[in-house]
Amino acid sequence: MPQKPVSRQVYFTHILVLLAAVYLSACSGTKRIPEGDALFTGFTVKVKGKNDSSNRQSEMETELSATVRPKPSGSILGLRPKLWIYNTFYTEKEKGLKHFIMTKLGSPPVLISQVDTGSVSQVMSNRLHNRGYFNNSVSSAITSKNKKATIQWTANVSEPYRIRKIEYTLNDSLPIHKQIKQAQPESLLKPGEPYDLQNMTNERMRIDGLLKNKGYYHFTPDALIFSVDTMVGNRQVDMLMRLKRDVASRTLKPYTLDDIYIFANYSVGDSLSVSDTLSYKSYHYIPNEDFVRARHLLRNVFLVQDSLYTRQNHLLTLNRLAGLSAYKFSNIDYKIDTLNNDKLDAFIYLTPAFRKSLRVETQMVSKSNGFAGPGVTVSFRNRNAFRGSELLNVDVTANFESQVGGRGTGTTPEGNRQSKQQQGLNSYELGTQVSLTIPRILSPFELPNLRTEFVPKTRIGLGFSFLNRLAFFKMNSYNASYAYNWRPRKTLTHDITPINLQYVRLSNTTEDFEERLAENPYLRRSFENQFIIGSIYQLIYTTQVYPDRTSQVFNSLVLDGSGNMINALNSLRGVDKPTQDAPRTLFGQNYSQYILANNDFRHYFNFGKESQLVARLVTAVGYSYGNSNTLPFVKQFSIGGPNSIRAFRARSVGPGTYNIPDELSFSYFDQTGDVKLETNLEYRFPISGFFKGAVFVDAGNIWLLRDTFDDEGNLNKPGAKFNSKTFLNQLAVGTGFGLRVDVEFFVLRFDLGIPVQVPYLPKGQRNVLSDFDFSFGGETGMVLNIAIGYPF
Incomplete structure (x- = not known):
């Protein structure tokens, strides 16, 4: 000492x-x-x-x-x-x-x-x-x-000149003058406001936008001119807005659409011949449907023959076509019709992307459960699987991992029953995941085509993984899902998975693991073979799509439920009510019943181009009931690690003030909970070139909603239950600083976490900052986190 x-x-x-x-x-x-x-x-x-x-x-x-x-x-x-x-x-x-x-x-x-x-x-x-x-x-x-x-x-400076009055010289009988006059009440120029050249420019742009949506394809803001009289006295100005006298006649008339040509397989240098044309619903589809079928592509085209040209429909069509995986580029051109100079012919050019690709990735995997190690992923991608711009992904993964979470420092505590084989907790995982993303909503009901600039999608997934935790167990996981994704506007995304199926089967458990399950009924129920059958809904709201804003927010709300529909059907069939010892089953296996909510809120304050202050708050709760006494292990919450509280290793904190025994300090499955609270504050700043820096403060913990007992009635995890009066005093707190190598397409992050408050220590000893000793390991030592990408 x-x-x-x-x-x-x-x-x-x-x-x-x-x-x-x-x-x-x-x-x-x-x-x-x-x-x-x-x-x-x-x-x-x-x-x-x-x-x-x-x-x-x-x-x-x-x-x-x-x-x-x-x-x-x-x-x-x-x-x-x-x-x-x-x-x-x-x-x-x-x-x-x-x-x-x-x-x-x-x-x-x-x-x-x-x-x-x-x-x-x-x-x-x-x-x-x-x-x-x-x-x-x-x-x-x-x-x-x-x-x-x-x-x-x-x-x-002195008092600025202010607008006294605004007049529009619109004595002409042309329809365009009436359109401009109708737009005057929403003018950006108000009497009494200071003279501002930028507002005048914005007003011309506003009128141009309105006219573009009224058919005036050739109109430009330069066609409008302001005359300003500064001699009226008393620091006032009179404004006169009018059309230029030498404006071309085509600028002053609206256009409707005539022929619409779609070059569905266009390449630069094509002769653009329209002789080989497929007519489909008044569209000229060139050359044929060998690449993408017309009926699928036209759901993303909002240009209609004999309708008024509008910039809104033009941009909507471009954005929707750009969202199709089958195409790399899209463009729309217009030409005055040769037979009717009041009409426009539209030409849509679509350049295909490479249809198939194969990619191999090696990576360093770091998981929330505290495992890390090398991995390889082989991905096959078909961007037009069934001639409807469907995106087919097939991923085959193999990961070898070692336990880096928990509080273990690399040596077995004296008296620990852990064998030499268990040290390091090595594991490997093999898996395959197939997903098909269809650029439209597939539904048994006829739904209207959504007028959104983002392509609505249907996503179908199917996967299998085999996990071998050496010296503990083997686990087979099967999953299937059917989901919808759509964005009604830039800032809002809905993702709903009405069908989410998962089956987890535990096998080849070791004697040591069986002993732990026998000692802890809560853990045993978490690892039972079981079905997860339910739905998931995610709502994302973000203003990060506006990069120039000083203040940006991101919020992700996830609602997850399982077993409710199956349980209701069993109740209608008169099946006996589930009990702790005799739950209801599906195909002879238990099924989970729970509801879960997880909300992740972030606020970004941007200072200049590269400095940023980020505040984050994560709140989550899961409640099991009916057919389940606990949440499935894969749905339980944990805390700590490179994307959480960085002064603590993954899954090394909680639940509550529970102090894990030394014989379990190398474990990873005892420190999970039903409730999670986490908050982070991080300031990011440039250092030099692609080197960036950060200082941060993290706090949080997890808790159980219910106390758990062993078969003899003894409390399993003292201090683990959530208490609304004491939870703030049970937060793990850490601080630290980081170095990031940010080369735009890749970010390598080094974060050094320093513990401040350790909740599982006795009261009066939890604040450990005064005992900080610059070492790695123990409750007062530093934790080095190496990760890819920003933490949030």
């Missing part, structure tokens, strides 16, 4: 020396600055407007700051690692390792001489003018010290 503080002091000394070295290295960032010049390190923009009633000073400062070019040399906590790398590895050579590091990971100094303050000030003045500040002045001042310089821009 006396050596522990000394050890920590040595570690802290090393860290301080390292930080000092980095700081001193960063201070050398000015060594390559030419004499008489300085490193451009930062700037400020201040907008002063005492008489400005629009209260837009802060908004304008942000907008004007974006105009500064070039940007100053970037820094993190006052340090400039990219500049330090550039200076450290500087070379005149144009190739080699040093050149690669200098150019890819480093960044050259930004000199104050490179900043044209006069030009930047003029751009700022123009921006202010466009926002209604016609009388403005912008000045700049440079402050330089020790070869480092900053710039302060000051913009002086």
Whole structure:
């Protein structure tokens, strides 16, 4: 014990020396600055407007700051690692390792001489003018010290000019003038609002969009022009919007669709002959149905002969066709009909994707149950299996895994009954999964074609896996499913699996495992051979489809139920009520009955292009009843690991304050629960090039809804039951930091977790941060998580 503080002091000394070295290295960032010049390190923009009633000073400062070019040399906590790398590895050579590091990971100094303050000030003045500040002045001042310089821009503005009235010159009798007039009530330009050039541009775009959906195919925003009178006095302007006088006649008339040609097997360089044409429901299908049948493809075409051209139907058709797996590219072109110049002929070009592919992947598998190891997956894909753009996937997998979860540190506790064969808990898994995704809803009922830009899908799955947990058991799992997926809009996805079948069969159990099942009835019931027959519904809402938003949310709600329909049918048949010792069966095997809900909510706060703060909350509960006393083992919750609480190994926490005995510390199936609560907070930031960093705080635990007892009536897991009054004090808490190698298509993640609160320790000893000793292992040691992809 006396050596522990000394050890920590040595570690802290090393860290301080390292930080000092980095700081001193960063201070050398000015060594390559030419004499008489300085490193451009930062700037400020201040907008002063005492008489400005629009209260837009802060908004304008942000907008004007974006105009500064070039940007100053970037820094993190006052340090400039990219500049330090550039200076450290500087070379005149144009190739080699040093050149690669200098150019890819480093960044050259930004000199104050490179900043044209006069030009930047003029751009700022123009921006202010466009926002209604016609009388403005912008000045700049440079402050330089020790070869480092900053710039302060000051913009002086007064009350902006405001709109007094808006008029549309629409005296012509052409229908287009009436259409524009009808759009005026929803105008983005309002009397009394400040003059804003961007709003005027947006108003032209708005009218263009409305007219495009009224048949005006050739109309463009440039056909509209604004005249602005700034001489009406009292800082007001009058606006006049009209059509240009020299607009082409085709711009001013609506079009309807005539012939629609679909080139269903188009390749660049095709002659585009229409002589070999199949007529199907007024469409010209070229050349034939050898690739994709017309009746399947036309469910995704919303262009109809003799209907008015609309941009909405055009984009809807393009998006739906792009969602078909059989095609790589899709495009639609229009030409004025040769016989009727008020009509358009539509030409749809579809370029096929490679129909079949075979892919082999080797991977490092890391599972929520604490197993990790190498694996291989062989995937066959047919993107047009039955000439309806059906996607057929056949995956064959083989994984070899070793237990890395639990609290085991690699040595068997004294007195543990575990044999040498069991150490490491090696296992292997073989499996195959077949899935067929059909780009339409298959239903016994006639359903209308959904007008959504995303292709509705029917998904059929069938699979088998064989799992061999050496020294414990073998397990065969069979699954079959029938599901629907559709997205009514970008932010919302429904995925419903009305038929979800799974059968799990345990075999070849070892004597040691049988002893554990005999000692723990709860565990025994979890591993019973059983059917899972039910339905699953998942609802996903996300605003991440809008990448430019500062604030984004993601929420996934999963509702899962099993056995309810079968149990109801058995009740109607008069089958005896199920009991703990005599549950109802299906084909001689038990079936599970439960309901489960799992909600995963995430909030992303984006700071700039690469910095991000992410908050996450996971809540889940599963309740078994009727024919089951416990949830199936495959449905129970666990916590800890690289995508959960990273300061604890997978399945090493809970349930509740339950402290797993030493003889089970190498296990993986005793720390599961019916209730789960997890929350994470992570700040992500750039370091240099494709190196990213993160700091995080994780907290959570799992609990049981019921106490469990052995055959003698003794409590199996003390402290495991959920209590609404004490659960917050039972959370496992960890913190840490991480390094990510993000090369866009691949992210390799290293997260170092540090435990803060350990719930299974006695009260008063759960906060272990003060005993942190920089070691790996034990309740106070660090945990290194190596994973692929971001945790959430």
